[in-house]
Amino acid sequence: MMRSLENELKECARKLLTEKKVDLIIGYSKSPLPLRSTPCFIREEKDVDSLIFDLTCSNNLATYLQKSKCAEHRKPNTDPTVRMENRCKIGIIAKACDARSIVQLILEKQVKKEDITVIGIACTGILDLKKVSDRLNGKEILNYNPQDDEVLFEGKDFKKALKLSDILCDSCKTCLNPDPSVYDSFIGEPVSGAKTEKQEPMTELENLSFGERWEYFEHEISKCIRCYACRNACPLCYCEECVVDRTNPQWFGKSTEFSDTFTFHITRMLDTAGRCVGCGACIRACPTHVDLAPLGIKIEKEIKERFGYTAGLSLDATPPMATFNEDDKEEFIM
Ligand code: SF4
Ligand code: SF4
Numbered sequence: 572m573m574r575s576l577e578n579e580l581k582e583c584a585r586k587l588l589t590e591k592k593v594d595l596i597i598g599y600s601k602s603p604l605p606l607r608s609t610p611c612f613i614r615e616e617k618d619v620d621s622l623i624f625d626l627t628c629s630n631n632l633a634t635y636l637q638k639s640k641c642a643e644h645r646k647p648n649t650d651p652t653v654r655m656e657n658r659c660k661i662g663i664i665a666k667a668c669d670a671r672s673i674v675q676l677i678l679e680k681q682v683k684k685e686d687i688t689v690i691g692i693a694c695t696g697i698l699d700l701k702k703v704s705d706r707l708n709g710k711e712i713l714n715y716n717p718q719d720d721e722v723l724f725e726g727k728d729f730k731k732a733l734k735l736s737d738i739l740c741d742s743c744k745t746c747l748n749p750d751p752s753v754y755d756s757f758i759g760e761p762v763s764g765a766k767t768e769k770q771e772p773m774t775e776l777e778n779l780s781f782g783e784r785w786e787y788f789e790h791e792i793s794k795c796i797r798c799y800a801c802r803n804a805c806p807l808c809y810c811e812e813c814v815v816d817r818t819n820p821q822w823f824g825k826s827t828e829f830s831d832t833f834t835f836h837i838t839r840m841l842d843t844a845g846r847c848v849g850c851g852a853c854i855r856a857c858p859t860h861v862d863l864a865p866l867g868i869k870i871e872k873e874i875k876e877r878f879g880y881t882a883g884l885s886l887d888a889t890p891p892m893a894t895f896n897e898d899d900k901e902e903f904i905m
C-alpha cells in the first residue's frame with residue numbers, strides 16, 4: 572500500500588519537474604536514523620527516487636515555504652531555462668495538516684498560490700517516537716514494518732508488534748480533517764470516508780480548576796530550555812526577526828527562569844491563536860517534551876465558537892485576526 576503510494580508520488584514529482592511546472596520539489600526522504608525521515612529538496616529528475624512517504628514523515632513541510640527557513644529557495648539555478656530564483660516554483664508534498672498551513676500562509680500573504688503546486692497525500696497518521704520508545708523500553712529499533720492496524724518493530728534481539736492506535740501522535744488521533752484542504756494533485760485515496768478511530772480533541776483544561784490548570788502549565792513550561800526548536804518547526808512562526816531574539820530594544824528576558832519562559836510561551840500561543848493548524852510539529856520537535864497541545868486545542872475551540880473559523884480549511888475564508896466585526900463579543904472590555 573505504502574509502496575504504491577510512494578510510486579504514485581514519484582511519478583507525479585517526476586512529471587512536474589520534467590514538464591518544468593516546478594523548479595523544486597519539497598518532500599521526504601529516508602534518514603540514516605531509524606524511524607525517522609528527513610525533509611528533502613529535489614531539483615533534478617534523477618533524485619526523485621529518493622522520495623518516500625510513510626508513518627515517519629513527521630515534519631510539517633509548509634515550514635520550508637518560508638525563505639527565511641529554507642536556503643534552497645535562494646540557491647542559484649544552474650539551468651538557464653528555469654525561472655529566476657525569486658519566482659522559484661515549488662511543488663510541495665502535503666499531508667492534511669501541511670495543506671492547512673499552506674492555506675494559512677496564502678491567506679496571510681506569505682506565499683502566492685500561483686507559485687506553489689500542492690501534491691496532497693492521503694495520511695492516516697504518523698508515529699509518536701516517544702510512545703514507541705516507552706513501549707519498547709528504549710530498545711534500539713533497526714527495522715519496522717507497518718501491517719494493517721499494527722507496526723512490527725525489530726531490533727538486535729527482539730521483535731514486537733504494537734497497536735498503531737497506541738503509538739500515533741495525539742494530533743493524529745484527533746485529526747478531524749485528514750484530507751488536504753487544497754491540492755493540485757492527490758496521491759492515494761481520500762481518508763475522510765474511510766473507517767477511522769478519530770476522537771474529538773479533548774478540551775481537558777476546561778475540566779480542571781484554576782489551580783490545576785496553573786499546575787499543568789507550570790509543569791510543562793518548567794521543562795523548556797529555550798532552544799526554539801518548536802518555533803523553528805512551526806510553519807506559522809515566520810517573522811524574520813522573532814520578538815524573543817530582539818536585543819534593541821530587548822522585550823524579553825532570555826533566561827530559562829520561569830517568568831521569561833512563561834512570557835515566551837504565552838506570546839507564542841497568542842501569536843498562533845486562530846492560525847495554528849494543530850499539526851503537532853512543535854511538540855515533536857521539542858527535545859524535552861513540552862506539550863502545550865491542550866491549551867492550543869482550547870484556543871482553537873474558542874476561536875471556532877466566537878468567530879466560526881478553523882484555521883487553514885478554506886482559501887476563501889477571512890482569518891478572524893485579519894478582520895473586524897461590530898458584533899464581535901467584547902465582554903473583556905470593561
Ligand atoms: S494531523 Fe492529520 S494530516 Fe497531520 S499527520 Fe496527523 S493524521 Fe496526518
Ligand atoms: S503551533 Fe505547533 S501545532 Fe500549531 S501550527 Fe505551529 S507547529 Fe503546528
Ligand code: SF4
Pocket residue numbers: 794795796797798799800801802856857858859860861
Ligand atoms: S522546543 Fe521545547 S525546549 Fe525548545 S523552546 Fe520549544 S518548548 Fe522550549
